[in-house]
Amino acid sequence: MNSIQLKYGKELIDVPLSEDQIFGIIKSNTADHHKTEEAVILDALENPIGSLKLREIVKPGEKVCIVISDVTRAWQRMNVYLPYLVDELCKGGITDENIIFISAVGSHRKQTEQEHQRLLGDALKDRFKVIDHDCLDDNNLVYLGHTSFGTPVKVNKIAMDCDHILLTGAIVFHLLAGWGGGKKSILPGIAGYETIMANHAMSLNPEIGKGSNPEIRSGKIIDNSIHADMLEAAALVKPSFIFNVIMDSQGRISHAVAGDYAKAHARGCQIVDDMDGIAIQSKAEMVIASACGYPKDINFYQTIKTVINAKEAVEENGVIIILSECSEGIGNAEIQEIVQNYSTLLDRERAIRTNYSIAKYIGYYATEVAAKHTFILVSSLPPETLTMANIKIVKTLEEALEMAYSIKGSNVKTYLMPHGANTLPKVQNL
Structure with a gap:
């Protein structure tokens, strides 16, 4: 047996596969980085892209709003980099009372005070409060x-x-947007509900009955109307500065970009593509992917990122096994509503077009994947939660493998994706 382990919630799960069964391990192209996180952060702030340094942009007496992500993205380690941004503002003459933190929750749930403190970290939690955006x-x-x-x-x-x-x-x-970060802090981050839904509704194919829009997908911005729409919204807001980090496979800040909200973000996207856009020669019969553990597998809503990446590495009619604890359940009642209240993909699609929401689309997309593959979810969710979606929920990886072997045989060639939420397989011969 192989000694490989995958993250599940706050635990590690052994993968009981032999070397002969493993077709490959899809993981980031991360090289050894000798810089500390502090050095990475300071280097980005000292060398902004397409912009003056932050301390040169602001003036004493001005008010600054710092838009931060919510707790479902605490893996970004904002508690590490935010103190450096505050220090930079202070060098520009900005005082604490003129700094406001707004959490870009988009259409996600409100957060607790403890979660706000976790986002700010020990260095800032007693100096500032966090305001949750309400769309x-x-x-x-x-x-x-x-x-x-x-x-x-x-x-x-x-x-x-x-x-x-x-x-x-x-x-x-x-x-949806091709890459996260950048303009997403505005739309959907601090945008109104109507704005968010109008933008995200472009995730559907323009032609009824065709399902999801093939131009809207991970790692794609050319002809991606959602991406272009978000950029136009950001241009109306005119953000003064951006600071985005890029994480390595160990969850540490390996790169950072700062400066102009479009130019710096574009540079960061290229870094991510080089790191996490993983070339594969062919697809496999089965993929086992971890959603990267807590908090990335906090609910099914967040898990869809792993599903989307995993499906790029599996043959049609293959098996997808996703490890995602979903300790907070589905994450949005509308996902279960669109899954359980309709029996066909077409009926779900029509329902979404009538009254679109992101959560409904995620529910729809999951059923679209399950219609083309055997989709097994290792999770704490009750087994009946997604029955109408044809998603099979089991409690252990062993149960999932037993189910997969009954379909494909025990010699099924399998890709492992230890960081399924981040790594995007790209078949080279297509």
Whole structure:
């Protein structure tokens, strides 16, 4: 047996496969980095891309809004890099009372005070409070205009009332925008619900009955209308500065980019593609992918990122096994609603087109994957949660493998994806 372990929640699970069964291990192209996280952060701040240094942009007496991610993205280690950004602002003459932290929760749930403190870290938690953006609070939204795609852009009023908006976050592959980070801190991060839904509705194929839009996928920005729409929204907001990190396979900050919100982000996307865009020669009969453990597998909503990456490495009618504890359940009731209330993909698609939401789309997409593959989820979710989606939920990897072997035989060639939420397989001969 092989001694490989995969993350599941806050634990590690042994993978009971022999070397003969493992077709390959899909992991990041990370080289050894000799820089400390501090050195990476400071280097980015001292060498901004397409911009002055942050301390040269701000002036004493001005108000600065720092947009941070929510707790589902605590793996970004914002508690490590935020103190350096605050120090940079202080060098520019900005005082604590003129710094506001807004969490870009998008349409996610509200957070607890303890979670806010976790995001800020020990160095900042007693100096600042965090405001959760509320996409449904129309009184705290400012209308900025429409994009060329017809999306009405409404954004957090508190942020827009500041002299400067500073975007932070991490760059990873993203199922809709191509890459996360960058302009996503604005849309969906601090945008109104109507804005978010209008943008994300472009994830569906323009033709009814065709399901998901093939132009909207991880690692793709050319002809990606969601990406282009987000950029137009960001241009209306005019953020002053961006600071985004890139994580290695060990969950440490290996790179960072700072400066112009579009130019710096583009540089970061190239770094991520070099690291996590993994070339494979062919697809396999089965893929076993970890959602990277807690908090990336906190719910099924977050797990979809792993599903999207894993399906790129498996043959049609193959087996996908996803390890995701989902300690907080599905993550959004609308996922289960779109899955359990309809019996066909077409009925689900029609329902989403009538009343679109991101959560419904995620539920739909999961059923679309399950229609083409055997989809087994190792999770703490009750087995009946996703029955109508044809997603089989089991408690252990051993149960999942037994089920897979009954379909494909015990000699099934298998890819392992230890960091399934991050790594995007790319078949080279297609």
